[in-house]
Amino acid sequence: MSAAPDLPQLILEAEQCYQARRLGDAERLYRQILSLDERHDASWHRLALIALEYGRTDIAASTIAKAITLRGDVGRYHATRGAVFESLGRLETAAASYRQAVTLDPGDAATHALLGTALGRLGKLEEAAASYAQALALKPDDASTQYNVGLALEKQGKYDQALAAYEQALKLNPASAEIHNSLSMVLFALSRLDEALAAAERALELKPGYADAWNNRGTALLQLHRPAEALACYERTLGLSPSHAVGLMNRGNILVRLKRRDEALCDYARAQSLRPDLGEAHWGEALCRLYGGDFPVGWQKYEWRWHIRPYTVRTFASPLWLGAEDIAGKTILLHGEQGYGDALQFCRYVPLVAARGATVVVEVPDVLKPLMSGIEGATAVYAQGDVLPDTDFHCPLLSLPLALGTTIGTIPAHVPYLAAPAEAAARWRERLRDISRPRIGLCWRAGERHQGELHRSLLPALLAPLLDCGVTVVSLQKDQRPEDQEWLAAHPAILDFNAELTDFADTAALAAELDLVITVDTSVAHLAGALGLPVWIMLSYIGDWRWMHDREDSPWYPTARLYRQTEINDWTGVIARIAASLCAFAGEKPH
Numbered sequence: 001m002s003a004a005p006d007l008p009q010l011i012l013e014a015e016q017c018y019q020a021r022r023l024g025d026a027e028r029l030y031r032q033i034l035s036l037d038e039r040h041d042a043s044w045h046r047l048a049l050i051a052l053e054y055g056r057t058d059i060a061a062s063t064i065a066k067a068i069t070l071r072g073d074v075g076r077y078h079a080t081r082g083a084v085f086e087s088l089g090r091l092e093t094a095a096a097s098y099r100q101a102v103t104l105d106p107g108d109a110a111t112h113a114l115l116g117t118a119l120g121r122l123g124k125l126e127e128a129a130a131s132y133a134q135a136l137a138l139k140p141d142d143a144s145t146q147y148n149v150g151l152a153l154e155k156q157g158k159y160d161q162a163l164a165a166y167e168q169a170l171k172l173n174p175a176s177a178e179i180h181n182s183l184s185m186v187l188f189a190l191s192r193l194d195e196a197l198a199a200a201e202r203a204l205e206l207k208p209g210y211a212d213a214w215n216n217r218g219t220a221l222l223q224l225h226r227p228a229e230a231l232a233c234y235e236r237t238l239g240l241s242p243s244h245a246v247g248l249m250n251r252g253n254i255l256v257r258l259k260r261r262d263e264a265l266c267d268y269a270r271a272q273s274l275r276p277d278l279g280e281a282h283w284g285e286a287l288c289r290l291y292g293g294d295f296p297v298g299w300q301k302y303e304w305r306w307h308i309r310p311y312t313v314r315t316f317a318s319p320l321w322l323g324a325e326d327i328a329g330k331t332i333l334l335h336g337e338q339g340y341g342d343a344l345q346f347c348r349y350v351p352l353v354a355a356r357g358a359t360v361v362v363e364v365p366d367v368l369k370p371l372m373s374g375i376e377g378a379t380a381v382y383a384q385g386d387v388l389p390d391t392d393f394h395c396p397l398l399s400l401p402l403a404l405g406t407t408i409g410t411i412p413a414h415v416p417y418l419a420a421p422a423e424a425a426a427r428w429r430e431r432l433r434d435i436s437r438p439r440i441g442l443c444w445r446a447g448e449r450h451q452g453e454l455h456r457s458l459l460p461a462l463l464a465p466l467l468d469c470g471v472t473v474v475s476l477q478k479d480q481r482p483e484d485q486e487w488l489a490a491h492p493a494i495l496d497f498n499a500e501l502t503d504f505a506d507t508a509a510l511a512a513e514l515d516l517v518i519t520v521d522t523s524v525a526h527l528a529g530a531l532g533l534p535v536w537i538m539l540s541y542i543g544d545w546r547w548m549h550d551r552e553d554s555p556w557y558p559t560a561r562l563y564r565q566t567e568i569n570d571w572t573g574v575i576a577r578i579a580a581s582l583c584a585f586a587g588e589k590p591h
Helices: 007-019 023-036 041-053 057-070 075-087 091-104 109-121 125-138 143-155 159-172 177-189 193-206 211-223 227-240 245-257 261-274 279-291 295-307 340-354 397-403 422-432 460-468 482-490 504-511 523-530 571-588
Strands: 331-335 359-364 378-383 393-396 439-443 472-475 516-520 535-539 560-564
Touching (some): 007 023, 007 041, 041 057, 057 075, 075 091, 075 109, 091 109, 109 125, 143 159, 159 177, 177 211, 193 211, 211 227, 211 245, 227 245, 245 261, 245 279, 261 279, 279 295, 295 397, 340 359, 340 397, 393 397, 422 504, 439 460, 460 482, 504 523, 516 523, 516 571, 523 535, 535 571
Parallel strands (some): 331 359, 331 393, 359 378, 439 516, 516 535, 535 560
């Protein structure tokens, strides 16, 4: 007669099998233990963990429930139940289980990290970061937790803090391709593009078949204005992962800029079919269609901007107006949402909204308020941060083309629709009256706040040919860097009134007394266009959607003339053409 199984020995053997990852043998032994003692809670817990690893969530759910029924005061049991709920997509319930686990066992760093992950998936990013921070306080040498802290902080837009977390994670695990890849993303967000490229390339050294890293390398190369290399990276991404929605979207972004719009639209459509919630793919389609003049679909898709960074939806007591409701007799707030140039371009719609019988109030950045205070159709103009009146509706300025059904043929292009303050303009007229040569305003750098600043700006030394055309150059450059100031100091004939230009009304008053403005694609271009001044705009090969593709004029600004790069990164060709035009212009002007 055989001896009865020894329960302690079975428990020991089962644990040895589990730790050795012999899960089939472990499961058999745990079930044998339970046949002898069905109240052995630890065996029910192990069976739940094994079922989770095999993807058998129904069995995992029932077995962990039995463990908790027998012993509800064990934190790790509740943590496992949280993992079961998380695998089922029940994130709120999972988070509740993880919270119960850390309440019972507050010293368990792993459970704090699991709670952080669940909270991050729920979009509760600050709570997630707090959970990760607690995990780190308990186990500061855990690379995985450091990495997850970085992910949570990155999702909150706290890039400097995320960078610190990733760097610490790499000190603990320098061979992690995933951490290098995430480091690349946050460096990109911080506009440290060369470092972002290097981090992505390090990830690929560690893991050559890493599709996400190829994608991130392409994104860094694109921002470094190396589109051909970026396109090759996206092709590699899609070769490794044909259903990589972000890679498809990014390839579409490149193809748009290479003026291959039909191919780009195919990529955007495929990306959207794979991930219907991928806002950047809809946004990319919007820009592609606007580049090509397909305004009806383009404006509709442009509303997807609210689903992507850096756009932030603002909440108002009044509902959003997109043209459907009758606003006669109502009060509507039109508010700026992006850069200065966007507000200058789209405030042209204020009179059209007022013409529908509405009382219109406008909110813009404070530096624009003095200039826009006299805009036709506005009852009042407020600076951002001012207390706003009660209104019946609100509409962002860049949603007005959609609300009013703008097509290429119906762009409200009558200029000027803004005017420089008369007294300030008179003062500049007096100060400049002794200058007999044509007065040319010059701006060569886009503001640092603009994401595409690298593409839109050029080094001032490249402008030297413009100084030999018999004109007086007046600097309109506000965001001056040390190299700009050095160049201006080396050319004392250039008039620089930077210290006297405190807002756009000041700049408008000076610009109004010039014969011509030459500028890169920045707010000065929109200011000159809105004032109805002759303006020549220097555009990169890629350009911005509002200048469309392959035009030398602008349907938005009748007084504008566009000078585009004919080759990528070639500003010298642009300057040479402008210099020839400027010398001819100067010869035509009476001295």
